[in-house]
Amino acid sequence: MVAIYPFTALRPAPEESAYVPSVPYDVVSAEEAAACIADNPKSFLRVIRSDAELPDTPCYDEAVYELARAVFIEMQEKGLFEKDAEESYSVYQVEDEGEIFTGLVACVGVSEYQNRVVRRHELTRYDKEEDRTRHIDAVNANTGQVFLLYRDPGGIQKYIEDAVAGEPIAETTTVSGSIHRIYPIREPAMIREITTLFANVPSLYIADGHHRAKSAVNVAERRKERGDLTEEATRFMGVLFAHDSVLIHGYSRLMKDLNGMTAEEFLAQLTTVFTVREIFSPDLHASTIPPMAGDSDRYCMHLYLAGRFYELSHPIDPATDAIGRLDVSLLQEKVLSPLLGIHDPRGDARLDFMGGAAPIADLIARVDSGEYAAAILMQPIDVNDICAIADEDGIMPPKSTWFEPKLLSGLVVHLLD
Template sequence: MVSIYPFRALHPSKEESAYVPSVPYDVVDRDEAAACISENRKSFLRVIRSDAELPDLDPYDDAIYARARAVFDQMRAEGLFVQDAGESYSVYRVEYEGRVFTGLVACIGVSEYQTKVVKRHELTRYDKEEDRTRHIDAVGAHTGQVFLLYKDMQGIHDHLASLATGEMVAEMKTKSGAVHRIYPITDPDAIRKITGLFAEVPALYIADGHHRAKSAVNVYERRSERGDANLEASRFMGVLFAHDSVLIHGYSRLVRDLNGMAQDEFLSALGEIFTIRELNDVNTKASSITPDVPGKGQHLFHLYIGGRFYELTRTIDPAADAISRLDVSLLQERVFSPLLGITDPRGDERLAFMGGALPITDLIAGVDRGDYAFAILMQPTDVDEICDIADNDGIMPPKSTWFEPKLLSGLVVHSID
């Protein structure tokens, strides 16, 4: 069963919360982070992407992590962050395009990850894992949260929503129009009730933040070896959402070349694998294409190549296991590896990814410019499939899921020093 813990949260002062929070560290590159910082010197990117302010240094130089700590300390000294007087939970509420998402900010024990009460469905990359490990250790804080799902059998979601009615301590509206708000839960009885509700939940599932979770475990283990671990270092910060309350988008693929094939030859090869239909009148302002063939029992993709859209379908093998039944698995095993020579989707520079609710025009632009030979729009993976795979210790292919809402960094911080 799940154990969660309140903590003394750090958050921007209310008047500064419109400026301090930022996108997570891993959705912008160094140059994009630098551009954001030049527009807003209060941006939390100065902490989580401190390499953007030291462009002449290797991004893994010790000075990068020292800079992150120095800027974080400066922000606290200048009053950009305040720390709650006592331990609390927080409701993290996001309003976006008519939808409301409600999550709980809490700490989870490192031991829950180690014993697989917190379940993961992706592998971590060592370089990214090591980067966040050094960052957390140097800054002395979990500067980004792990996005976690729970199966709601206790009415937890509705209970949390009912608590998001008091005074908020932080609020930010992003350029996309999403409004993020933090409501603290400080009443001891309310805290005990929430802790008890989650004690009946059998597991948590990582939706986003696999590297942040593993890095938090690494920091605790390294500090334990050094003899300077404390209670807070044995816990990491997460935001917990009911698994059926979030959105999942497909994670599109863009490929730079056809591995020496002509376009007609490539389409012919695909025709040996899929049933192919050309599509007309595609709404390119949308983020996905509604399939002509309704979903269950079919692998389904939408291909953009040579200025045209095609729908690719194939019957799912009823004998296939849970991972082999995924569209991303079939695409890798039948197309990317044998036809295109892309055997390592995690590291092959010929393959790029575009996730989320971005318009199809963004994919089209990359192909039409000649940056890519084609793009494939993926259908979203079902959240119950993801949980089932995690329950069975399965590992999904990289870039299989894109979850909404996308959480901000710097709205809530968990100090471990």
């Protein structure tokens, strides 16, 4: 069963909460972060992407982490952050295009990750894992949260939603228009009740933040070896959402070339694998195209090639396992590897990805510009399938899911001392 913990949070000062929070470290390049910092010198990107202010310093140089620590201390000394006087949970609420998402900010023990109570479905890359390990250790804090899902046995989500009262302690609006609000839960009776409610939850599932979670485990292990492990360092910060309260989008694949084939030759090769049907007049404001057949026992994806859309479908063998039933698995097995020669989707420079709710018109523009030769729109994966794969210790193909809401960094910080 799941054990969660309140903690003494570090938060932006009320008058600074509109300026300090930033996008997570891994969604912007150093150059993009530098531009954001130039526009807003109070941005938390100065801490989580300190390399943006060291353009001539090699990646992962010790100076990057030393600067992150120095800037973090400076921001606290200048009053951009304030530390709570007592332990609390927090409600993290996101309002985006009429949707309201409500999660709980809490700490989870690294032991829960190690004993697989916290379940994952992606592999971590060593370089990214090592980077965040050194960063967490240097700044002595979880500066970003792990996006976690739970299956609500009944009553938890409503209890958290009902805990929203009064004015938020922090609020900020992103450039895309989403509003992020934080409401602290400080009453001891409510803290005890929430802790008890989650004790009835068997597992948590990482939706986003696999590297942040694994890096927090690494920090705890290294500090234990050094003899300076604190209780707070045995925990990492997460935001917990009921699994059926979030949105999942597909991750489109964009191919830079067709491996020497013409569009006609590539399409002819696809007809040997798929049932191919042309799609006319799709909704270009939508982010995906609904399957024409609507059958749950068929793979389905949509190809944009030479100005036209095609639906590619293929029957699913009932004996196929949960990972093999994913559209992205068939795409890799039947198209990317054998036809296009893209054997490593994590590292092949000929393959790019576009996730989230971006309109189909954006994808068309990138192909029509000549930057890419073709694109394939993927259907979103059902959250229950994701949980089932994680329960079986399965590893999904890279870039399989795009979860919303997208959370900001710097609204709540968990200190490790």
